[in-house]
Amino acid sequence: MMLDALRQQLTHLQKPAGLAEGPVMLPLGVTAVDDALGGGVLRGALHEIAAAGEAHLPAATGFTLGLAALATSNKHLVWIAEDMALTESGVPYGAGLKAFGLSPERFVIVAVAHRHELMAAMEEALRCRAVGAVLGEVRDGALDAVAVRRLSLAAGDSGALAFLLRAQPPHDASTAATRWTVQTAPSVIPGQREFGGPRFAVHLTRNRRGPSASWILEWRNPDDGFVLAAHAEPVAAPLRHRSHQKVA
Amino acid sequence: MLSLWLPRFATDRIRRLREATQEGLPLVVAGKRGNADVLIAIDDAAEQLGLSAGMALAQARAMHPALDVVPEDAHADDELLEAIADWCLRYTPLVACDAPDGLLLDISGCAHLYGGERELVADLGRRLTQAGFAYRLAIAGTIGAAWAAAHDGRPDAYANGEERDLLAPLPLGALRLPPPVVASLGRVGLKTIGDIIDLPRSPLTARFGGELLRQLDRALGREHEPLTPRLPVAPYVAEKRFHEPIAREEDVLGTVEKLAARLATALERRGDGARRIELTLFRTDGALRRIAAGTARPLRDAADMRALFAERLATLADELDPGFGFDMARLSVLIAEPAPAEQIGMGSANDAGEMVRLIDRLSARLGAQRVRCAVAQDSHIPEIAAITLPAQMTVKDDGWAAYNRHRSAVELAPRPLRLLSRPEPVEAIAEVPDGPPLRFKWRRALHDIVAAEGPERIEGAWWQEENIEASPAGNRARDYFRVEDKSGHRFWLFRAGLYRDLVPGGTPPSWFVHGMFG
Numbered sequence: 001m002m003l004d005a006l007r008q009q010l011t012h013l014q015k016p017a018g019l020a021e022g023p024v025m026l027p028l029g030v031t032a033v034d035d036a037l038g039g040g041v042l043r044g045a046l047h048e049i050a051a052a053g054e055a056h057l058p059a060a061t062g063f064t065l066g067l068a069a070l071a072t073s074n075k076h077l078v079w080i081a082e083d084m085a086l087t088e089s090g091v092p093y094g095a096g097l098k099a100f101g102l103s104p105e106r107f108v109i110v111a112v113a114h115r116h117e118l119m120a121a122m123e124e125a126l127r128c129r130a131v132g133a134v135l136g137e138v139r140d141g142a143l144d145a146v147a148v149r150r151l152s153l154a155a156g157d158s159g160a161l162a163f164l165l166r167a168q169p170p171h172d173a174s175t176a177a178t179r180w181t182v183q184t185a186p187s188v189i190p191g192q193r194e195f196g197g198p199r200f201a202v203h204l205t206r207n208r209r210g211p212s213a214s215w216i217l218e219w220r221n222p223d224d225g226f227v228l229a230a231h232a233e234p235v236a237a238p239l240r241h242r243s244h245q246k247v248a
Numbered sequence: 249m250l251s252l253w254l255p256r257f258a259t260d261r262i263r264r265l266r267e268a269t270q271e272g273l274p275l276v277v278a279g280k281r282g283n284a285d286v287l288i289a290i291d292d293a294a295e296q297l298g299l300s301a302g303m304a305l306a307q308a309r310a311m312h313p314a315l316d317v318v319p320e321d322a323h324a325d326d327e328l329l330e331a332i333a334d335w336c337l338r339y340t341p342l343v344a345c346d347a348p349d350g351l352l353l354d355i356s357g358c359a360h361l362y363g364g365e366r367e368l369v370a371d372l373g374r375r376l377t378q379a380g381f382a383y384r385l386a387i388a389g390t391i392g393a394a395w396a397a398a399h400d401g402r403p404d405a406y407a408n409g410e411e412r413d414l415l416a417p418l419p420l421g422a423l424r425l426p427p428p429v430v431a432s433l434g435r436v437g438l439k440t441i442g443d444i445i446d447l448p449r450s451p452l453t454a455r456f457g458g459e460l461l462r463q464l465d466r467a468l469g470r471e472h473e474p475l476t477p478r479l480p481v482a483p484y485v486a487e488k489r490f491h492e493p494i495a496r497e498e499d500v501l502g503t504v505e506k507l508a509a510r511l512a513t514a515l516e517r518r519g520d521g522a523r524r525i526e527l528t529l530f531r532t533d534g535a536l537r538r539i540a541a542g543t544a545r546p547l548r549d550a551a552d553m554r555a556l557f558a559e560r561l562a563t564l565a566d567e568l569d570p571g572f573g574f575d576m577a578r579l580s581v582l583i584a585e586p587a588p589a590e591q592i593g594m595g596s597a598n599d600a601g602e603m604v605r606l607i608d609r610l611s612a613r614l615g616a617q618r619v620r621c622a623v624a625q626d627s628h629i630p631e632i633a634a635i636t637l638p639a640q641m642t643v644k645d646d647g648w649a650a651y652n653r654h655r656s657a658v659e660l661a662p663r664p665l666r667l668l669s670r671p672e673p674v675e676a677i678a679e680v681p682d683g684p685p686l687r688f689k690w691r692r693a694l695h696d697i698v699a700a701e702g703p704e705r706i707e708g709a710w711w712q713e714e715n716i717e718a719s720p721a722g723n724r725a726r727d728y729f730r731v732e733d734k735s736g737h738r739f740w741l742f743r744a745g746l747y748r749d750l751v752p753g754g755t756p757p758s759w760f761v762h763g764m765f766g
Contacts (some may be wrong), residue, residue: 002499035280053481055693062665062766076603090763091668094622094634095651100766104622105648107604108639111618112382120612130599142722162584186736197766199736219766 007038011209026070026161029225037178038209040116041067044159045177046152048206050166052183057089059169059184060065062100063200065162066219066226067160069101070135071161075132077102078125080110080118085137089167119147126154126162140168149175175218185216185229197221199229249387249475250353251394252336252372257349258384261328262318264380274312278305279320288320292382325349335479338576339368340695342477352391354475355485361489365405379534388414391475392467396422396441409469416442423463429456441467450755482580483527486510492531493573496559500529500568500577504557507579508550521546521587527557530576537568542616543563544607544640552605554578559612578619605638612721616640624651628706630728630762631667661704661730664740664763674741681747684729688741690761695733702729706742724757725749732763738765 011024026040034040041047047067051060068077079092094104110125112118115138122136134155143164152175155162169181187196196218203214216229226246258277265575274294276287287294294315299308301517309315325348333351336343339362342354355368362368365387376383386397389408397403397414415422418422418441433456439446442494444452444464453461465471474604475684486507492558504527511568515521523546529537541556561568620636624647627633633651682701699719708723732738745757 007370058664058666058734058738058764058766062760065665065766075599078606087669090664090668091636092622093630093667093763094624094636094648094662095630095663096665096667096763096765097622098655100665103648104624104634105624108607109620109622109636110614111620112614117614121614124609124613128602130602131606184738186698186732186734187738188732188736191698195701195730195732198738 003123007011011038026066028070030215030228031061032213032228033204033217033226034202035122036210036213038197041161042177042209043071043072043161044156046148046155046162046164046175048164048166048170048176048179050169050179050181054182055237056183057165059170059198059200060087060165060182062180062219063180063202063217064084064135064165065097065100067133068161068163069222069225072102072106072132072227074106075160075175076106076108076128077133077135078108078122078126078131079135079137080112080121080125081137082139083111083113088139089123099222100219101225107178112201115141115211116144119144119151122151123147123154126151126158126160129158131158133162133163135167137167140166141177142172143170143174145172145173145175152176166178174206176206177208178204179229181205187218230240249389249393249394250369250385251346251387251388251391251398252351253346253382253395253398254332254349254381254383256289257290257329258320260285260381263291263326266371273314273316275316275318276305276308277320278317278320284488285288322348330478331534332538335530337479337528337536338530338577339372341479341481341580342475343479344475344477346395350395352395352475354477355387369405375534376652384466390467390469391459391461392423393469396467397426408469411447411651415467415607416440416445420444423460423467424459425463429460432456434461439734461506476551482582483584484511484514484520484522484581485578486514486580487576487578489576490574493570493575494577495573499575500527500561501558502556503577505550505554506576508553511553511579511581511627512550515548515581515584515587519586520581520584522553522581523547523585524581524583525553526580527555528559528580529570529574530578531570532572532575535571537574539564540582541612542640543609544604544611545643546585547608548587552608554642555605556608556612559609563613576763611638611640615636617631622710624648626650629671629709629725630663631671634663634667661701661728662765664738665766668761669764670741671760671762674759674761676741676743677742681757682727685741685759688759688761690739695731695739697731697733700729700731703727703743704729710719728762738757739763 024043026043027034027040049060049064051057097107098103110121111124112121116129118136120132125131125134151162184199185199185201187199197220199218201216204212217226218229220227262275274297275291276294277287277289279288287299287301287305287308288304290299290301297312313611329345333343333345333433336351336353340353340355340358344352344354359365359368362371382404384398386394387401388394388397388407389411393411393414396418400418401414419432419439422442425440449461466473488503488507496596522543524540525536539560541560616638621639622634623637624634625632625756674688674690676685678685679696684702685697687696688724706726706728708725726742726744728740728742731741739761740763741759741761743757743759747757750756
């Protein structure tokens with residue numbers, strides 16, 4: 001209890017400039033996940049979400065948008081993607097965004113030709129006060145560490161959520177606050193032929209404020225958000241508890 | 249009205265490209281007219297030898313074997329004339345090409361910027377001479393009079409009302425008449441404009457056609473002759489000349505801001521805002537740089553305009569190429585729109601305004617086509633129903649309000665999160681012809697389907713024949729299925745064509761994947 005209170009205090013002391021108003025953490029509503037994250041998704045920080053492989057990219061997209069919806073109830077979402085990503089993996093479909101609680105009216109998609117343009121455009125978008133979340137989609141290859149660091153700082157200044165959506169699990173080091181790997185999970189209960197909500201097997205592989213872990217989450221609807229899928233087994237054992245990283 | 253004639257245009261162009269070689273030889277330009285090779289243009293030396301334009305090349309060669317003959321290049325001539333016209337924009341925005349070798353400039357209201365008509369003419373002449381062009385120019389109240397004076401009369405500046413005295417002694421060709429008309433007038437002894445100026449009008453028209461008197465009336469100012477400028481005239485223009493050429497980007501941006509402040513005042517007076525702004529930079533050597541930037545909403549703020557051009561300049565830093573510097577800059581609002589007063593205070597904490605600025609900045613840097621908004625369209629065909637449009641183009645009503653009403657009234661199957669820009673064909677096996685597929689192969693991966701929802705029948709746009717070519721799935725009716733495979737990947741598949749419509753020999757129905765669910 002005592003430790004938790006201290007942790008909360010510390011979080012508030014370390015608030016970046018952009019978090020002066022509004023909550024610091026955006027809770028997902030899933031207790032297990034929120035506890036591991038220290039209260040929820042950290043605003044004003046960069047979060048990296050990678051698909052476990054090319055085929056899992058739609059699932060990773062869905063999970064990212066579910067998180068982005070936490071911050072864009074009355075703000076804009078800017079989605080910046082390389083041309084190649086849009087051609088290969090499909091363009092965001094306005095009518096489908098609504099299922100994840102995003103309003104297509106407050107959605108801007110930017111196509112860029114080069115990686116450095118993507119980073120610059122993300123930084124520019126993060127500095128805009130009308131933007132609640134910025135999503136940058138990159139296909140593969142390493143990222144410029146300096147540019148990523150700049151993104152973290154820009155997010156801290158504005159309080160917006162910054163996401164990097166990657167088609168492959170990255171191998172590089174990162175300054176992101178959290179790093180996730182997302183796999184798609186069957187929504188159909190074996191033996192039945194009925195659809196459930198979209199399910200994601202998410203692995204929190206890097207967490208600056210707590211342990212890493214894995215869950216299977218289900219996206220119900222824009223009102224209920226994520227729920228912990230009860231019946232499924234975790235696809236991988238939770239990683240070693242890293243107590244030395246627990247304090248932010 | 250200023251008429252500029254470059255009497256040695258074609259030969260001057262060739263001389264400019266050459267170093268001072270083949271000095272002594274008279275230069276002529278020859279080309280085909282009908283079936284004969286004739287001289288198109290000649291230089292001074294050739295004229296002194298007694299040659300003239302229109303003479304057969306063989307005849308000229310027979311008279312003077314030592315001729316430097318260059319084939320005609322009408323395209324290069326046109327291009328150079330356009331370039332000179334661009335360069336003349338420094339004097340007035342109203343410049344028209346007077347092909348093949350002249351320009352018309354409307355300098356009314358512009359001459360004072362140079363200290364008067366004489367100073368303007370002196371400046372223009374000096375620069376043309378430096379560039380190596382022979383020129384004749386005249387200023388008069390009408391296009392016709394200025395043209396006549398430049399080509400056939402005494403080049404000078406004539407005041408309004410002097411047209412009659414100016415024109416009377418000139419030959420009829422100076423009226424820009426077709427040569428046959430001039431020739432037939434000559435046959436009845438009418439040689440100069442003065443000969444016809446007071447003749448009864450109806451016999452003249454009856455015999456020589458309406459064109460004759462119309463040109464006369466236009467030259468005399470009895471009838472208005474409009475100038476058709478090469479470029480659309482901007483509604484708002486601000487410009488600045490520099491005594492010392494500027495080259496640095498900061499200086500250019502500083503100038504932009506100063507000009508923008510002047511534009512802002514003018515825009516505000518009329519309640520307008522700029523939707524498209526163009527910066528024209530005049531290089532000392534006569535080259536021109538045009539940089540345009542669009543805005544998502546009518547814009548009036550000078551600092552915002554500067555920010556817009558800062559983005560544009562950043563993208564073309566290498567191409568700006570100031571050479572020896574720019575000696576003049578002009579900022580024009582190409583498209584202006586009425587702007588309600590409340591949109592102007594964008595400095596206030598106004599989220600919509602912030603978003604508009606972000607869209608403008610990104611569009612300026614990446615291109616307007618790359619920054620897009622999702623809009624809802626009134627169509628039942630999925631790839632048309634929700635498309636993206638350039639964010640700067642979209643209007644307030646992007647159709648989502650209507651779409652939401654429609655969705656709440658009609659229970660529609662869910663839509664995918666990502667849509668492939670073109671449906672991709674897949675190999676699929678279905679249990680029953682009209683049912684969902686059992687498994688399908690897409691991008692070399694096999695997917696076993698464990699659950700499927702559907703079909704949702706979407707009829708093709710049978711009233712649009714051209715759609716058949718536009719989409720690989722053609723214009724056939726589609727049955728959409730939402731399917732999930734063993735590992736949980738969710739796809740939006742459809743079968744184009746119905747088995748019940750299948751005619752012998754027709755295209756059998758085929759399967760496509762169109763999108764992915766999250």
